[in-house]
Amino acid sequence: MHIEFLVEDRSTEETLCHLLPKILGESITFETHFFQGKEDLFSKLPGRLKGYKKWIPDDWRIIILVDRDNENCKELKKELEETAIEAGFMTKSLAKSKNKNKYQLINRIMI
Secondary structure (H helix, E strand, O other): OEEEEEEOOHHHHHHHHHHHHHHHOOOOEEEEEEOOOHHHHHHHHHHHHHHHHHHOOOOEEEEEEEEOOOOOHHHHHHHHHHHHHHOOOOEHHHHHHOOOOOOOEEEEEEO
């Protein structure tokens, strides 16, 4: 399995690069991709996800992490979910609501 992490800033990327090898072990590979803040991530996310959808293997996952800051969590999550679904991904939240087990993308708000 391989996991692609899309994060809004370099500090989150650095944190993941230190923590993930200890958590995931050697059997799961990962790559982190940081953006120049939340606005940059949100503006580039539709294109990035459409690109992934064209070639991503079945055993890869995408995890999108964004800071809550002072935003409404539900609206932030809704925007992430809509962007992922529009790109053709089954998100973990959507899979759960449809009683399905297979998903390829997880959106998470960091608080």
